[in-house]
Amino acid sequence: MLKEFVQYYKPYKKLFILDMICAFSASMCNLLYPIMTRNIMDDIIPNKKIDLLFIFAAILIVIFIAKAGFNYFMQYWGHVVGVRMQADMRSVVFRHLQKLPNKYFDENKSGVTMSRIVNDLMDITELAHHGPEDLFISLVTILGSFVILMGIDIPLTLIIFAVLPFAVWFVARKKDKMGNAFMKARVKVGEVNATLENSIAGMKVTKSFCTEDEELEKFDKINNIFKDAREESYKAMAEYFSGMNFFMDLLEWIAMILGGYYTYVGRITIGDFAAYILYVKMFIEPMKKLVNFTEQYQNGMTGFKRFKEIMDEEIQEEDPNGVFSASIQYFGRYTGWKPDGCCGPTMQSICCLSDLSLSIEAGKTIALVGPSGGGKTTLCSLIPRFYELDSGDIKIDGNSIKDVSLRSLRKNIGVVQQDVFLFTGTIRDNIICGNPEATEEEMIEAAKKARIHDFVMTLPEKYDTYIGERGVKLSGGQKQRISISRIFLKNPPIIILDEATSALDNVTEREIQASLEELSKDRTNIVVAHRLSTIKNADEIIVITNGKISERGTHDELIKAGGIYATLHSK
Numbered sequence: 001m002l003k004e005f006v007q008y009y010k011p012y013k014k015l016f017i018l019d020m021i022c023a024f025s026a027s028m029c030n031l032l033y034p035i036m037t038r039n040i041m042d043d044i045i046p047n048k049k050i051d052l053l054f055i056f057a058a059i060l061i062v063i064f065i066a067k068a069g070f071n072y073f074m075q076y077w078g079h080v081v082g083v084r085m086q087a088d089m090r091s092v093v094f095r096h097l098q099k100l101p102n103k104y105f106d107e108n109k110s111g112v113t114m115s116r117i118v119n120d121l122m123d124i125t126e127l128a129h130h131g132p133e134d135l136f137i138s139l140v141t142i143l144g145s146f147v148i149l150m151g152i153d154i155p156l157t158l159i160i161f162a163v164l165p166f167a168v169w170f171v172a173r174k175k176d177k178m179g180n181a182f183m184k185a186r187v188k189v190g191e192v193n194a195t196l197e198n199s200i201a202g203m204k205v206t207k208s209f210c211t212e213d214e215e216l217e218k219f220d221k222i223n224n225i226f227k228d229a230r231e232e233s234y235k236a237m238a239e240y241f242s243g244m245n246f247f248m249d250l251l252e253w254i255a256m257i258l259g260g261y262y263t264y265v266g267r268i269t270i271g272d273f274a275a276y277i278l279y280v281k282m283f284i285e286p287m288k289k290l291v292n293f294t295e296q297y298q299n300g301m302t303g304f305k306r307f308k309e310i311m312d313e314e315i316q317e318e319d320p321n322g323v324f325s326a327s328i329q330y331f332g333r334y335t336g337w338k339p340d341g342c343c344g345p346t347m348q349s350i351c352c353l354s355d356l357s358l359s360i361e362a363g364k365t366i367a368l369v370g371p372s373g374g375g376k377t378t379l380c381s382l383i384p385r386f387y388e389l390d391s392g393d394i395k396i397d398g399n400s401i402k403d404v405s406l407r408s409l410r411k412n413i414g415v416v417q418q419d420v421f422l423f424t425g426t427i428r429d430n431i432i433c434g435n436p437e438a439t440e441e442e443m444i445e446a447a448k449k450a451r452i453h454d455f456v457m458t459l460p461e462k463y464d465t466y467i468g469e470r471g472v473k474l475s476g477g478q479k480q481r482i483s484i485s486r487i488f489l490k491n492p493p494i495i496i497l498d499e500a501t502s503a504l505d506n507v508t509e510r511e512i513q514a515s516l517e518e519l520s521k522d523r524t525n526i527v528v529a530h531r532l533s534t535i536k537n538a539d540e541i542i543v544i545t546n547g548k549i550s551e552r553g554t555h556d557e558l559i560k561a562g563g564i565y566a567t568l569h570s571k
Helices: 002-044 050-099 102-107 110-117 119-152 154-161 164-201 203-208 212-264 270-311 376-382 406-411 427-432 440-449 453-457 476-490 506-519 555-561 564-570
Strands: 328-338 349-360 365-369 391-396 413-416 494-498 524-528 540-545 548-553
Touching (some): 002 050, 002 270, 050 110, 164 212, 164 270, 365 376, 376 494, 376 524, 427 440, 427 476, 476 506, 548 564
Parallel strands (some): 365 524, 365 540, 413 494
Antiparallel strands (some): 328 349, 540 548
């Protein structure tokens, strides 16, 4: 996993190398200060070399200015590298999400996915910047300090460094515990986000049913779980840091006591003792950096692991070729878990289409009717490959939909779903997504056909009117008409209307129905409808119950047969 993480440095290797050079230079500046302090105390002051004192002072000022410049570069450009890597990862994972099958989004909460893309990747910035930098500075400083301390007194240095194996043992023991605690906390962050997003989106429903207390109870429950997870992670972190700080203090205590004793017996000079204390303190600082690096590494790699979990999800495979027009053949079987109770009474039932076969000629209109949960919407979702068949195949113009590119397939299919989704933005944004390359005139014409243009022109900002999050400022009928206008603008050879007029009043429905009939000319149309009056003129009506075709024929034929369709029509 670490190897995969390092690959994201490649576009910014020049900046990274410069950052490491600055880190090395800053470390060398730090190592020079104790040496100069030693020379001042042992040579310059006792021998009253005042000229050298001023020269040393000037050199130190130059070193401090250079060090400030190195630190500025590391703080700014080092973070820039981390931010750019984070942006690259976020872009990569978003592109990957667009290629995942709908099954992934059915099984994963959007709030959790959002947390992985936003929150988890934030820590990667700090790891990408401070991780290599702190590690490099620490190693250079520790190695340099050790060499210089060995030059002052070997036995004293070896005694001090004897503490390190115990520190390493402690780190190894506590590291995994802290890592597991941080991973648990991250998982809970995603769950909190998902719960909060769901509660906010459904706030109107909550208020209408006066269930504020119940929603608060649900939120408090997940919030307390998150709180406990964070407390556990902080407990593990406290154990880790307090233990490491103890070892660092012990290291400084040994240097102070033994160094003072060696100075007392005349083994080392006062300057040596002062330099020794400074180098030990300098040695302790990179050790603390290494401790901080461990926390950054745990946070960053935990976030990267959750990022990888999305990237490891299998995308929908497709052939890059394929152009087709309109005739459709369906034969096969589909079984999948659906949260809407499809094909059954339970909330998590199996939605299935059992050995269902049908053929639609190009330019014809078929209507799918039947009881709720029979599989009508599922069939419509299988044609544009929102879900994959367990067995069998769907062919368009004799070509399997698996043998054409998803982009080609979906560009030739227009879908108006029962549940309209509008993007946060303007009316223009939501219509033009039907064809981003359309002209202003084409967009307006599409809106006119969908009977939404006159309403738009009454608004202060016309097509640039902000409609709120998911179109909250619009009525259900207005949302549906905007959705329908997308199809007019897209102008595909195949149209799927899944309860396309369900949210409209009778007058508006009749107006739009006329436009839909106009649009359906010379196209292949699949219409799902509960209002049977809207599909009387369909070329064929197919009644689906429990995932199977129960009846098929024209309106008149099915009425005459007196079966399921006739019963539904009489209601």
